[in-house]
Amino acid sequence: MANPTGPTGEALHRKRPPHPIRAYGDRMGDGGVQLSFTLPVAAGGRAKEAARRFAEGLGLRSVLVTAMEKAGTEFTFFVVYGRSEVTLDFAEVEVPEVTTPEWTPKEVNTLVKERLGRRVIVVGACTGSDAHTVGIDAILNMKGFAGDKGLEAYPWFDAHNLGAQVDNQALLTRAREISADAVLISQIITQRDVHKENARAFIELARREGFRETLFLLGGPRIDHALARELGYDAGFGPGTRPQMVAGYIVERLLARKEGRP
Amino acid sequence: MLLPIDDAAVAECRAHAMAIATDVQRFIDRHTTVAIERTVLRAFGVDGADPDGVPLVNACVERHRAAGTLGRGIATFLGRRICRGATDAQEAAEAIAYGDELDDGEGGPSTEEVRRALIEPTRRGIERIDAARRHRDADRARLGVGGAPLKYVIVATGNIYDDADQARAAAQAGADIIAVIRSTAQSLIDYVPIGATTEGYGGTWATQENFRIVRAALDDEQDKVGRYLHQVNYSSGLCMPEIAFLGAVERLDMLLNDAMYGILFRDINPRRTLCDQYFSRRVIARAGITINTGEDNYLTTADAIDAAHTVVASQFVNEAFAHLAGLPDELMGLGHAFEIDKSIEDSFLLEIAQAQLVRQLFPRHPIKWMPATKHKSGDIFWSHRVDGLFDLVGVATGQSIELLGMMTEAIHNPYLMDRFIALKGADYVFRACRHLGEEINWKPNGRVVTRAQTVLAEAQELLGVVRAEGMFPAIARGVFADVKRPETGGRGLAGVVERATTYVNPILDVLEGRTP
Numbered sequence: 001m002a003n004p005t006g007p008t009g010e011a012l013h014r015k016r017p018p019h020p021i022r023a024y025g026d027r028m029g030d031g032g033v034q035l036s037f038t039l040p041v042a043a044g045g046r047a048k049e050a051a052r053r054f055a056e057g058l059g060l061r062s063v064l065v066t067a068m069e070k071a072g073t074e075f076t077f078f079v080v081y082g083r084s085e086v087t088l089d090f091a092e093v094e095v096p097e098v099t100t101p102e103w104t105p106k107e108v109n110t111l112v113k114e115r116l117g118r119r120v121i122v123v124g125a126c127t128g129s130d131a132h133t134v135g136i137d138a139i140l141n142m143k144g145f146a147g148d149k150g151l152e153a154y155p156w157f158d159a160h161n162l163g164a165q166v167d168n169q170a171l172l173t174r175a176r177e178i179s180a181d182a183v184l185i186s187q188i189i190t191q192r193d194v195h196k197e198n199a200r201a202f203i204e205l206a207r208r209e210g211f212r213e214t215l216f217l218l219g220g221p222r223i224d225h226a227l228a229r230e231l232g233y234d235a236g237f238g239p240g241t242r243p244q245m246v247a248g249y250i251v252e253r254l255l256a257r258k259e260g261r262p
Numbered sequence: 263m264l265l266p267i268d269d270a271a272v273a274e275c276r277a278h279a280m281a282i283a284t285d286v287q288r289f290i291d292r293h294t295t296v297a298i299e300r301t302v303l304r305a306f307g308v309d310g311a312d313p314d315g316v317p318l319v320n321a322c323v324e325r326h327r328a329a330g331t332l333g334r335g336i337a338t339f340l341g342r343r344i345c346r347g348a349t350d351a352q353e354a355a356e357a358i359a360y361g362d363e364l365d366d367g368e369g370g371p372s373t374e375e376v377r378r379a380l381i382e383p384t385r386r387g388i389e390r391i392d393a394a395r396r397h398r399d400a401d402r403a404r405l406g407v408g409g410a411p412l413k414y415v416i417v418a419t420g421n422i423y424d425d426a427d428q429a430r431a432a433a434q435a436g437a438d439i440i441a442v443i444r445s446t447a448q449s450l451i452d453y454v455p456i457g458a459t460t461e462g463y464g465g466t467w468a469t470q471e472n473f474r475i476v477r478a479a480l481d482d483e484q485d486k487v488g489r490y491l492h493q494v495n496y497s498s499g500l501c502m503p504e505i506a507f508l509g510a511v512e513r514l515d516m517l518l519n520d521a522m523y524g525i526l527f528r529d530i531n532p533r534r535t536l537c538d539q540y541f542s543r544r545v546i547a548r549a550g551i552t553i554n555t556g557e558d559n560y561l562t563t564a565d566a567i568d569a570a571h572t573v574v575a576s577q578f579v580n581e582a583f584a585h586l587a588g589l590p591d592e593l594m595g596l597g598h599a600f601e602i603d604k605s606i607e608d609s610f611l612l613e614i615a616q617a618q619l620v621r622q623l624f625p626r627h628p629i630k631w632m633p634a635t636k637h638k639s640g641d642i643f644w645s646h647r648v649d650g651l652f653d654l655v656g657v658a659t660g661q662s663i664e665l666l667g668m669m670t671e672a673i674h675n676p677y678l679m680d681r682f683i684a685l686k687g688a689d690y691v692f693r694a695c696r697h698l699g700e701e702i703n704w705k706p707n708g709r710v711v712t713r714a715q716t717v718l719a720e721a722q723e724l725l726g727v728v729r730a731e732g733m734f735p736a737i738a739r740g741v742f743a744d745v746k747r748p749e750t751g752g753r754g755l756a757g758v759v760e761r762a763t764t765y766v767n768p769i770l771d772v773l774e775g776r777t778p
Contacts, residue, residue, distance in 0.1 A: 038679040071682035072431030134562060134636070143564070143744060163529060165450060221672070239640070239672075 016091035023084050031083040033060065043068055043076040051078040060084055098225045098235045100245040101252050105154055108247045112156035115255050121158045122151055122250065123175050124184030125166035128198035133164050135219055136186035139243050148242040157247065168202045172209055182215040182250045185233075187223065195220065196231065203232035215253055217246065263658070263702040265618055265714045271722050272623060275578045278725035283582035286733045289533065290540045294765070296452070296757035297534075298541045299323045299336040301503040305387030305769045306340060306351035306380075311456050312360075318352075319504075320453045321359035329364055333762040339365050341376035341766065344383075351383050376766060384768040388548070391510045395550045398513050401481075405490040408438040411631060411656050411664035413688055414494070418443035418675040420462035422472040426479035431678055433483045433491050436685040439516065439663065441494035442476055443675070444468050449499025449528045450753060454508065464675070468495050468505055473512035492516060494554070497542050498524050500754050502535070506542035510549035516595065516663075517546060521583040522576065523556035525737060526745045527563075531752040532737055536583075543587030544773035553589065554663070555580045558599030558632035560743040566601040566636075570616050571720030572742055573598050577624065578725060579733075588773070591626040595663055599632035600652040608709060610651055615713035617659040623718075631656045633667030642669040649684060653691035658698045664688070 025032015035055065041047045048068050055063040060082030067079035103111065112120055124136045138145035140161040142152040151159035160178065162171060175183050185202060187195035199218055206216065218228040219237040228236020235249055256262065300319040311317045326332040326339060336358075342365055343354035358365070371379075415437045417428040422442075429440040443465035448455075458475060459467040466472060473495065480491040492515035497506040502519065509517050521539045524530035546553055557573040557580070564572065577596040584594050598620050602609040620629060633652050638645045649667030656664045666684040668676045676684075704710045728736040740746035771777070 036679065038677070038682075069682065069686070070434075071679055072434040075431050075678055075682075077679045077682050137563060141744075165447060 019090040020087050021090050022087050025081075025083070031061075031085055032081065033084050034079065034081050035060075036077070036079045038071060038075055038077050040075055042074055043070045047076045048078075051076075051080060055080045055082050059086065096226050096229060098237070098249060101248040103244065103248045103251070105149060105244050105247065108244065108251050109154055109156045111251055111255065116156075116251070116258065119156050119158050120154075120182070120250060120254065121160075121178055121180045122182045122184060123160040123162065123171070123178060123180045124186065125162035125171050126164045126186045126188070127166050127168055127171060127202060128187070128195075132188040133161075133186070135188065135221070136161060136163075136184065139184065139186075139219065139241070139246050144243050146242065148244055150243045151247055154247060168198070168205050171202070172206055172211070175211070175214060176209075180214060181254055182217060184217045184219060184246070187218065187220040195222065196227075199233070200231045207232075213257075215250060217249070219246075263618065263699050263704060265615070265622060265704060265711055266706065267619070267622055267714065267718060271718055275575075275623075275718075275722050275725050276582070278722070278729045279575075279578035279582040280585070281729050282579055282725070282733050283586055286536055286583075287540070287586050290537050292761055293533070293537050294332070294335065294759055294761050294767070295503075295534055295537045295541075295754075296320075296323050296327055296332070296759070297501055297503050297538050298767075298770075299326075299332060300501075301507045301541065301545070302335070302337055302767055302769050303340065303351070303355055304504060304507050305390075306337075306355075306383040307386065308340075308351050308355040310352075315456070317453050317456065318355055318359055322355050325359060325364055327757070327759065329366070331367055332759045334367055334764050335761070335766040337380055337768055338367060338373075338376060338764070338766045340383075341379045342367070342371060344379040345371040345375050373764065373766065377768065380766075380768045384772060387769060388772050391507075391545070391549050394511050394513045395548075398515065398550065401484070402490045405484055405488065407490045409692075411661045411692065412438040412492070413685060414439035414441060414492075414630075414663055414665045415681050415684070416441045416443050416665070416676065418465040420445070420464075420466050421460040422458055422466050422475050423460065425466050425472075426476050428678060428681075429476055429491075429493075430479055430483045432681050432685070433480070433487050435682045436689055437491075437666075437681070438489065439492040439494060440476070440480065441516075441518075441665075442466050442468070442472070444496050449496070449524065450530075452500045452754065452757065454501050454504050468508075470508045470512060473508060473514060477513055494518070497546065497553075498556075499528060500524075500530060500534070500538075500757075502538040503542040503545065506545040506549075506551075509551060510545050514551060516552045516554055517542075518556065519543065519546060519553040520556040520597075521580050522737070522742060523559065525747050525752065526743050527556070527559055529747065529752045531755040531758070532734055532747055532749050533758045534752075534754040536733075537758060539583060540587050541770065541773075543584055543589050544770065547588040547590070547593065548773055550593065552593045552595050552628055553584065554595040554630050555597045558597045558601070558630075561599050561601035562636050564744045566599070566603065567606070567612065569743070570612075570717045571724055573616075574620065574623065574717060574721035575724045575728070576742055577620065578721070579728075581624070581627075588775075591624070592628065594624070594627045595630040596620070596624055596627055597630045597632055600634050600655060600667075601632075601636050604634070604637045604648060610655070611709050612713055613651075613655050614659065615710040616717060617655050617661065618710075619714040619717055621659050621661065628662035630663040630665065631659075631661035632665050633671070635671055638667075638672045640672050642673070645669040645671060646683065646687065650687060650691060653688045654695060654698075656688075657692045657695045658702070660699055 022031045063082040069077045071077040141150045144150040151157045216233045218233040223236045225236040303319040348354035417425045445462035446464035458471045484491040494516040497517035497519040524535045525532045646669040670680045734749040738748045
């Protein structure tokens with residue numbers, strides 16, 4: 001079993017030696033990239049030149065317009081290749097990531113039973129106008145995702161899935177009723193950042209209502225840990241998250257709190 | 263490439279499904295809903311809303327529902343107002359909604375007088391549906407319809423004018439069918455918004471005016487591209503029958519309409535949905551609209567291999583309900599999907615088996631073939647390859663309608679160029695493999711034949727179980743899509759009302775083939 005007292009939380013910052021990189025096409029340092037886009041003009045010689053200039057405007061050199069296709073009478077689709085002179089120092093790239101313990105569901109249950117000594121209570125929902133439950137269902141429901149059973153299947157978890165289009169207040173009320181250890185919010189709607197506004201409103205409401213101990217987790221296809229932290233959540237989970245990662249994170253945080261660790 | 267299928271098993275599936283649907287139909291025939299009664303008012307020509315945006319049809323129906331008199335049918339009260347001097351249905355409805363006193367239905371005029379007063383409004387309402395159908399039939403005959411599989415794409419900008427522009431561009435790139443995806447929460451609101459809309463979330467509001475705007479764009483564009491262009495919207499959610507009527511009079515060609523979808527995926531009350539699907543399908547049958555059922559969705563929550571038979575079972579149930587509502591096979595676009603986990607060996611063979619099975623079970627039906635959504639990724643190049651195999655199954659198994667897969671499925675609502683790329687790819691596969699299906703014979707006891715027979719046998723068994731326990735308990739137990747919905751749970755139950763012995767609904771009378 002992995003050591004539950006090991007380092008968790010956000011990745012540690014370490015000083016690394018410089019590591020300049022460019023996009024790799026065919027040779028190191030060539031900066032080769034591919035790009036496709038549509039311009040709202042009819043196809044033709046001028047359109048093709050416009051596409052080339054557009055790519056140059058993005059900073060590409062040696063631009064090659066490899067496809068110009070009529071996608072409508074006043075719309076043209078382009079594929080272009082070019083070389084980007086952008087150079088990054090990879091050493092300076094820092095990303096806050098949730099580090100979840102790599103515990104199996106069995107290990108998680110054993111930890112809860114032996115170290116926490118009570119069941120973990122979790123409630124989740126798609127909030128606001130969001131009707132897409134695939135994500136929250138994958139994490140919470142028995143069936144799970146990609147062969148990894150959902151939290152309902154964990155004997156030492158009480159998982160409540162409230163489903164779609166749940167009002168922020170209703171979710172908080174329920175969280176209080178059942179004394180939830182963790183609240184999972186799933187957000188998928190992306191147009192005009194509705195998911196952000198609603199997710200932020202939820203946390204603000206929770207703070208006003210005096211929730212202090214509860215873990216708040218945000219998940220969805222456009223969510224990452226940095227965004228979730230920015231919005232006031234304890235952690236964010238993006239595409240490809242498996243239920244055991246969420247379970248491991250929650251249990252680790254609860255044990256850390258119980259045992260007085262950061 | 264006909265697969266050997268046991269005709270007796272198919273016949274038994276149909277018999278089970280009809281028994282299941284007939285049992286529920288007894289419930290349906292004893293009830294009405296607020297949505298059905300609002301549709302009746304719309305058919306009588308009642309329109310408009312108060313300054314707060316509450317539609318007049320909602321105000322009327324809600325007032326009688328709250329008073330406990332809706333079981334007599336809103337037509338009763340509308341007819342009584344007309345008998346007492348209202349000049350038309352609109353004025354009568356305004357009196358019902360906003361008048362000081364609410365008619366308790368006691369005393370004169372007699373039911374006969376009420377029925378007589380409604381003959382002309384009924385005739386006019388039905389004529390609006392019939393005229394729209396004649397218009398569509400004439401356009402289709404004049405322009406012709408594209409070859410199968412018809413290429414179906416979605417637009418979903420939130421702004422109906424942008425949707426219309428994108429619909430035109432898609433048609434120019436080869437699309438036959440344009441679906442305007444609805445704003446996310448609309449299925450759960452219990453009224454139909456009014457007017458043209460330019461703001462929506464995840465899609466565009468379904469309104470009568472928005473239907474008109476897109477239809478006008480397609481009318482204009484279809485003359486240029488030289489083939490008939492279809493418009494699709496959603497007759498689902500809490501306003502299922504109203505959208506069916508608005509779609510009927512605005513010449514929509516297809517409506518997403520499923521006996522169970524709203525129950526399973528939107529948590530709408532089972533009784534409400536089953537009553538609403540019946541009335542909506544009566545309207546749809548009269549209008550000559552093709553329904554699209556939603557079985558493809560089962561495979562987004564349940565596993566596409568384990569639950570393949572639930573798709574087939576549900577298709578038989580949807581067919582039985584549609585038959586009971588007077589819908590012919592030729593208007594039933596039963597849905598299924600290419601959703602098997604792409605990491606599984608021979609998944610393509612399993613997809614072929616299931617797609618061909620559905621094709622053979624429903625030979626006259628305009629079957630709707632849906633693309634991969636669950637097992638796609640942000641790697642658009644990989645997703646585009648998945649769509650290529652999907653197109654191959656679609657053409658090889660002779661699907662009627664194909665919703666084209668989008669390489670950006672896992673990312674966002676399609677960009678204009680995503681649609682173009684999908685159409686270009688599908689054109690290539692359809693052209694290259696046009697007669698592939700005719701050239702193939704599967705090994706008699708091979709993987710494909712065995713898989714198809716297994717799915718059918720499992721569907722047959724499941725239908726037998728559902729027949730024995732009844733539809734409502736089966737849904738409550740989570741038989742379909744692994745989703746459990748109790749009979750009295752979900753949204754909209756308060757809008758289900760038992761019909762009184764004096765129930766009057768002349769629109770339904772005509773739709774059911776009786777003289778009003």
